[in-house]
Amino acid sequence: MIALVDCNSFFCSVEKAFHAGLNGKPVCVLSSNDGCIIALTPEAKAIGLHRGDPIYKVRDLVKYNNVAIFSTNMYLYAAMSRRVTNILRSFVNHVENYSIDESFCFLDGYDKQYDQxxxxxxxxxxxKLYTDIPVSVGVAQSRTLAKMGSKFAKNYKGYNSVCMIDTDEKRRKALSMMELSDVWGIGRRTLPKLEYYGVHTPLELADKKESWIKSRFSLPMVQTWKELNGISCIDTSEIAGKQSICTSRSFGEKVTDISSLRAAVANFAAGSANKLRGQHSVASAVTVFIMTSRFREDLRPYSNSLTVTLSVPTSDTxxxxxxxxxxxxxxYIKGICYKKAGVVLSDITNDTAIQQNLFDDIQNRPQRFKLMNTIDKLNHRYGIKSIRLAVEGEGKQNWHSKSEHRSGNYISDINEIMTIQI
Known part of the structure; x- marks a missing residue:
């Protein structure tokens, strides 16, 4: 059996864990530059707020209902995610971290000693005791059914946080109650095609013959069909390895000088390279894009991008x-007010099989690979960006995103540790 552990309203739950008195009250977390709502609690939804709402459009509603607003703090959320994962691994031998708020726990053999x-x-x-983060769990024979179970556990309190789909009767009932669009693996393009063939519920999809699925859809849909029938076949470790990595951000203030633009792009490039090493991959292509604001008609519009191919696939920052x-x-064009930039790494492959180049001008790759790993370890121990390239700059820069409501990095930065007055 496979269990999917899903943290409820994760970003908001983390903020609530560090700010007393927010239980039962509406809470929202904002996107980059405090622009839109990207996470909210059920209490916030109940007063009419929605994910994606621009904050300036709902400011009166937020103020009238005394909604607690927070800026996104991925450092804090990632640190709490690691803490939740470590707790899971103390109780389950095999835990696969799928996303910042979801983990798969493999319960093979646990049924011999415990009621799963x-x-x-x-x-x-x-x-909940160790982190104050509420989680919902779905237990089933496949990852897709487990994700389905976690949604039932989250939406129906009668499950007491755990929904177990361990019989064919429970499986068919769950499939009949779930919306087809909510099934993991069914996207916007696939949904109209299924409806065209008269498939409107997950149960109708699961009841189709495998030959019918294979004749009309590609391999991912065949895997989804198997998963819905309790046959585990999706390898999430392969899904986690991204085929392209993008780090981009809208600037807090307009950027006109090339030094600030270079500092921003250097930060994005370093972040992308770090993600690349985190998934044990290397990239062969680097793309950079820059653009002006789409909403400022009074300013000269400009956007451009360019891609370069590296002689040898690398993850070297x-x-x-x-x-x-x-x-x-x-x-770069002088005199333009830039609003956003980003770096995209593509042509990604595993770092265990790197195609060398006879004319490679970097002769000390093994030593530089060790250097990158050492820097990663030091930054993990002493805080992100403790060691960085000089071109990235230091301190608060004008291109940094606005975060007027950001919480401190309470569990990853000694300088921002929470203080309590008694």
């Missing part, structure tokens, strides 16, 4: 940043 439903309910209580900065120098 009661055991996972105990894990839910421990996570120095090499990737150097390529990104060269692109910036090529596409």
């Amino acid at each position: 439903e009661d055991y996972m309910r105990m894990v839910v209580e421990k996570v 120095i090499e990737i940043t150097k390529a990104a900065l060269q692109i910036v120098d090529d596409i």
Whole structure:
């Protein structure tokens, strides 16, 4: 059996864990530059707020209902995510971290010693006790059914945080109650095609013959069909390895000088390279894009991008940043007010099989690979960006996103540790 542990309203739950008195009250977390609502509690939904609402349009509603507003703080959320994952791994041997708020726990063999439903309910209580983060758990024979179970556990209190789909009767009932669009693996393009063939519920899809699915859809839909029938076949470790990595951001203030633009792009390139090493991959192509604001008709519009191909696939921050900065120098136009920039790494492959180049001008790749790993370890130990390239700059820069409501990095930065007055 597979259990999917899903943190409820994760970003908001983290903020509530560090700010007393917010239980039962509406809470929202804003996007980059405090622009739109990206996460909200059920209490916030009940007063008419929605994910994606621009904050300036609902400011009166927020003020009237005394909604607690927070800026996104991914450092804090990532630190709490690691803490939740570590708690899960203390109770389950095999845990696969799928996203910042979701983890798959593999319960093979646990049924010989425990009642799996009661055991996972105990894990839910421990996570809540140690982190104050509420979680919902779905237990089933496949990952897709487990995700379905977690949604039922989240939406129906009668499950007491754990929904177990362990019989064919429960499976068919769950499939008949779930919306087809809510099934993991069914996207916007696939949904109209299924409806065209008269498939309107997950149960109708699961009852189709495998030959019918294969004749009309590609391999991912065949895998979804198997998963809905309780056959585990999706490898989430492969899904986690992204085929492209993009780090981009809208600037807090307009950027006109090339030094600030270079600093921003260097930060994005370093962040993308770090993500690349985190999934044990290397990239062959680096793309940089820059653009002005789409909403300022009084300013000269401009957008451009350029891609360079590296001679050898790499995850070296120095090499990737150097390529990104060269692109910036090529596409930058003086006098333009830039609002957004980003770096995209593509042509990604596993770092265990790197195609070498006879004319490679970097002769010390093994040593530089060790250097990058050492920097990653130091930054993990002493805080992100403790060691960085000089071109990235330091301190608060004008291109940094606005975050007027940001909480402190309470569990990852000693300088922002929470203080309590007694």
